[in-house]
Amino acid sequence: MDNPDLIERAATWASTHAPELGAAGMSGVVAFLRVSYYGGTKRQKCFEALLCACLTWCAVPALAWFNLPGDLSIFVGGLIGYAGVETVRSWVMRLADKRLPKESSDAAPR
Numbered sequence: 001m002d003n004p005d006l007i008e009r010a011a012t013w014a015s016t017h018a019p020e021l022g023a024a025g026m027s028g029v030v031a032f033l034r035v036s037y038y039g040g041t042k043r044q045k046c047f048e049a050l051l052c053a054c055l056t057w058c059a060v061p062a063l064a065w066f067n068l069p070g071d072l073s074i075f076v077g078g079l080i081g082y083a084g085v086e087t088v089r090s091w092v093m094r095l096a097d098k099r100l101p102k103e104s105s106d107a108a109p110r
Contacts, residue, residue, distance in 0.1 A: 019070050020060045023077030028053035030081025051085045 014021060031052035035045045056077045063072055080088055 019073040020057050023060050023073035024053040024057045026074050026077035027056035027081035030078050031084065034082060034084065048084060049081075052081045055085060055088060056080045 028049040032045050032049040035048045040048070059076055059080065060070075060073045063070060063076065083091075
């Protein structure tokens with residue numbers, strides 16, 4: 001690579017997003033190992049690792065919203081990787097069912 005500016009910008013971006021990168025990496029590794037332990041296929045391992053990493057990347061900024069320290073990002077990544085996307089989905093759906101109003105049956109379709 002003969003573009004030192006690109007390398008510098010990539011390094012700056014990586015250092016700016018270090019908590020998200022670390023948490024997503026942890027999540028992906030834990031998810032991959034979890035699926036491997038339970039005998040999943042290569043495809044299941046890869047997709048679960050990628051989905052958990054993406055979910056973690058989106059969840060880490062919420063730590064600041066809840067006034068939690070950014071140091072918890074690795075823990076959040078490990079938790080999401082260990083639980084898996086289906087479990088996290090069920091948690092979110094249960095929370096939404098409790099918090100969001102129910103749609104009435106006589107409402108007009110959208």
